[in-house]
Amino acid sequence: MPGVLVYVEQVDGEIAAVTRELLGKGKELAAALGGSLSAVVVGSGVGAVAQKAAAYGADTVYSVDDPRLSPYTTDGHVAAVKAAVAAAQPSLILAGASFQMRDFGAALAADLDAGLVVDAIDLKADGGAITAVRPSHGGNVINTYAFAAGRPVVALVRKQSFPEAQPGAAAGSVQALALDGAEIRTTVTSVAPKTGAVNLTDAAIIVTGGRGLGDKDNYYKLIPPLAEAFGGAYGASRAIVDAGWVPYEHQVGQTGKTVSPKLYVACGVSGAIQHLAGMRTSRNIVAINKDPEAPIFRVATFGLVGDVNEVLPLLTQELKSRLGR
Amino acid sequence: MHIVVCMKQVPRDNSVKINPDLSINADGIEKIINLFDEYAIEEGIIWNEKHGGKLTVLSMGTDEWVEQMRRALAMGATDSLLLKDPAFATLDTIAAAKVVAAAIRKLGDVDLILTGRNSTDDESGAFAPALARILGWPQLTYVGKVIDVNPGSKTITAERHLETVVETVTAPLPAVVSVIKDINNPRYPSLLKIKKVAKVEPPVWTAADLGVSGLVPTVTVTQRVPPPPRPSGETIDGPDAATKVKKLVDKLLENQII
Numbered sequence: 001m002p003g004v005l006v007y008v009e010q011v012d013g014e015i016a017a018v019t020r021e022l023l024g025k026g027k028e029l030a031a032a033l034g035g036s037l038s039a040v041v042v043g044s045g046v047g048a049v050a051q052k053a054a055a056y057g058a059d060t061v062y063s064v065d066d067p068r069l070s071p072y073t074t075d076g077h078v079a080a081v082k083a084a085v086a087a088a089q090p091s092l093i094l095a096g097a098s099f100q101m102r103d104f105g106a107a108l109a110a111d112l113d114a115g116l117v118v119d120a121i122d123l124k125a126d127g128g129a130i131t132a133v134r135p136s137h138g139g140n141v142i143n144t145y146a147f148a149a150g151r152p153v154v155a156l157v158r159k160q161s162f163p164e165a166q167p168g169a170a171a172g173s174v175q176a177l178a179l180d181g182a183e184i185r186t187t188v189t190s191v192a193p194k195t196g197a198v199n200l201t202d203a204a205i206i207v208t209g210g211r212g213l214g215d216k217d218n219y220y221k222l223i224p225p226l227a228e229a230f231g232g233a234y235g236a237s238r239a240i241v242d243a244g245w246v247p248y249e250h251q252v253g254q255t256g257k258t259v260s261p262k263l264y265v266a267c268g269v270s271g272a273i274q275h276l277a278g279m280r281t282s283r284n285i286v287a288i289n290k291d292p293e294a295p296i297f298r299v300a301t302f303g304l305v306g307d308v309n310e311v312l313p314l315l316t317q318e319l320k321s322r323l324g325r
Numbered sequence: 326m327h328i329v330v331c332m333k334q335v336p337r338d339n340s341v342k343i344n345p346d347l348s349i350n351a352d353g354i355e356k357i358i359n360l361f362d363e364y365a366i367e368e369g370i371i372w373n374e375k376h377g378g379k380l381t382v383l384s385m386g387t388d389e390w391v392e393q394m395r396r397a398l399a400m401g402a403t404d405s406l407l408l409k410d411p412a413f414a415t416l417d418t419i420a421a422a423k424v425v426a427a428a429i430r431k432l433g434d435v436d437l438i439l440t441g442r443n444s445t446d447d448e449s450g451a452f453a454p455a456l457a458r459i460l461g462w463p464q465l466t467y468v469g470k471v472i473d474v475n476p477g478s479k480t481i482t483a484e485r486h487l488e489t490v491v492e493t494v495t496a497p498l499p500a501v502v503s504v505i506k507d508i509n510n511p512r513y514p515s516l517l518k519i520k521k522v523a524k525v526e527p528p529v530w531t532a533a534d535l536g537v538s539g540l541v542p543t544v545t546v547t548q549r550v551p552p553p554p555r556p557s558g559e560t561i562d563g564p565d566a567a568t569k570v571k572k573l574v575d576k577l578l579e580n581q582i583i
Contacts, residue, residue: 071492074454074457074463074464075463078458098487098488099450099466099467099485099487099488100487102449102450102451102454102466103454103464103466103467105451105454106418106419106449106450106451106452106453106454106455106458107455107457107458107464109419109451109455110419110422110455110458110459111458113419113543114543115543115544116417116418116419116449116451116455116543116544117544118448118449118450118451119448131547135552136446136447136448136449137339137341137349137446137447137448138338138339138445138448139552140339140340140341140551140552141339141341141343141349141550141551141552142549142550142551142552143546143548143549144546144547144548144549145544145545145546145547146544146545146546146547147543147544147545148541148542148543148544148545151543185496185497186463186465186494186495186496187494187495187496188492188493188494189482189493189494189495190491190492190493191490191491191492191493192490192491192492192493193489193490193491194486194489194490194491199488199489201488202488205583230583231583247507248506248507251506254338254339254445255360255361255445255506256506262582263577263582263583272338273338273339273340274338274339277339280552280555283582284577284580284582285555285558286573286577287558297558297560298558299555299558300558301555301556301558301559302558302559302560302561302573302577303558303559303560303561304560304561304569304570304573305560306566306569307566311566311569311570314566314567314570315570315573315574318570318571318574319574319583322574322578323583
């Protein structure tokens with residue numbers, strides 16, 4: 001069947017937002033390929049999630065439910081999905097592009113000798129041929145990929161690329177698959193939440209500080225309170241992470257995180273190309289910098305030339321009074 | 326034990342151009358060791374110093390790469406190996422992993438492969454998992470801390486630093502490990518060491534040496550374009566900071582951005 005198979009990611013027993021996007025786009029692509037949409041739910045005690053996936057438009061949901069599949073291991077999840085691939089024979093396999101999905105997707109593609117695209121932001125199927133669009137080089141190059149015929153394609157899709165599928169009444173069938181003879185070589189001894197975790201990639205608003213703030217104390221005096229007033233998370237440029245002001249966890253840019261929030265507020269950030277690589281696809285960018293020639297202003301939706309030491313406390317205060325925070 | 330670090334040379338920044346034949350043009354941009362691979366080299370040195378044996382830095386590329394490989398040797402790698410062949414120039418990630426896997430098999434005695442979590446130019450992070458699967462070895466990706474490499478029990482225990490969780494995982498050796506930025510502090514090679522390795526020529530293995538042929542890319546690039554320009558921005562003007570701040574918040578509210 002020239003259809004589409006979606007790997008279902010779960011968050012606390014619910015279907016992850018990125019998976020709902022993939023089920024929506026997958027339905028459209030499956031129709032264009034003349035096949036059906038299937039989904040695979042992998043884990044331990046995942047019956048309820050499989051039922052939910054069936055309500056989001058999958059014609060068949062494969063459920064691979066085995067105690068050995070939680071927590072995640074590459075060996076376990078690749079073996080489970082290969083069982084679903086054998087059953088569905090899809091031409092396209094979709095998953096998200098988180099670190100775990102990159103660990104999984106590239107391994108699956110290598111096993112299947114499949115075509116692979118990571119960080120896809122668009123997918124098309126015309127006359128049986130699949131094409132994918134992905135940025136590389138820090139967003140400075142937008143690539144369109146075509147794939148060799150006769151092999152499946154594994155596409156890891158960047159979140160917020162497609163609208164989410166809505167749950168419907170037409171529920172597909174759930175089919176259980178066994179995890180046959182898979183050897184799981186790695187042992188996960190603990191899975192701990194990151195202390196002080198900042199999931200910058202999920203934040204709708206990010207306030208980032210750079211060298212223009214002068215020193216570490218000033219960063220903490222000005223940036224987290226402003227982020228709080230916006231109801232957002234706070235980030236940092238590479239320069240101040242390398243200077244030891246702020247943990248790496250907060251770094252935005254080529255060697256840090258790639259973010260695409262609704263609003264990105266760059267404070268005292270000059271906007272080196274390595275920084276722009278990590279945030280240029282933000283929907284709105286506010287730049288605050290005392291140097292009117294700073295490159296950050298070239299990508300800004302709103303640019304404010306001024307001294308961060310003067311502007312940021314005023315901005316925090318203004319937001320607090322206007323937003324009632 | 327024998328540790329191999331796979332390193333790639335990349336442009337220092339990504340202000341690249343696109344050639345008419347759709348290849349990437351990084352002319353005029355300084356070439357450096359992929360930053361994440363530099364952390365892999367340092368991690369290799371740390372465990373090589375502890376357990377002895379060989380630390381080979383391996384790269385697929387052209388003669389242009391040799392200078393960066395010498396830098397890795399000056400940092401503390403004991404051996405180097407360059408995979409060089411015109412046939413390697415246009416490989417996609419999985420095909421490149423097949424070539425490197427052939428080299429690892431030819432080396433024969435490798436216990437651990439370290440590499441960066443991704444290259445800063447292609448950014449896919451697919452190389453380490455693909456290499457592991459092709460070799461049939463377990464993989465630990467996005468490692469932020471190696472807790473132990475145990476040659477006795479032939480295991481590695483490490484922390485994988487994902488977006489919101491830290492996993493502690495043990496894998497049997499041989500294994501493939503990809504590392505993230507905050508795993509260590511890569512050392513600067515001393516001038517003395519830089520001088521010492523200045524004339525080292527890495528051994529070169531070609532496609533024929535590796536017995537790889539007929540590598541078919543599963544992916545081809547059909548179009549490459551620069552990103553669409555951002556709509557031109559608006560400057561928030563005013564006689565003083567307080568006025569500008571008020572105006573900015575007005576704009577954010579008017580446009581329902583906040």
